[in-house]
Amino acid sequence: MEEELLIAFDSTQQALRAEMLLEYAEIEIDIFPTPKEITAGCAMSIQFGQQALEEVREIVREQNVEIRGIFGKLKDGSGYTMIED
Template sequence: MIIAFDSTQQALRAEMLLEYAEIEIDIRPTPKEITAGCALSIEFPDGELESVKRVIVNEHVEIRGVFRQIEGGYEQLEV
């Protein structure tokens, strides 16, 4: 799973909040298939989706979207 952002500031803020919530994440370049204003994305395990959503909503993190990799690209999920 990947979270894409429109700003580096929001990506770094989300990184801090998710690490504080003890969710295992990795910072990675935003895949070219995902159009976003920021070159940084956060990757996290599928099993953490609900925890990630909770942090994003409760902390009002501005994101482009949450995406799941599928054959041939990515699909955007509801947050």
């Protein structure tokens, strides 16, 4: 099964903007509650598949979307770790 990654945000405005941009790029995403292990100013995160990581990075960078970071699940399933900010 493919690993799911999560983008966390400091503001709802940036989360909604990222959602629109990623959907426009036809990247399969899910809106996901920000896990309590991730300290962020927004309760909404975006989940996407590992195979879309490079395209997501490019969109975030080119469109200047402000994110808290991109997170992946720990191998033991106990939480999340930041893979980039």
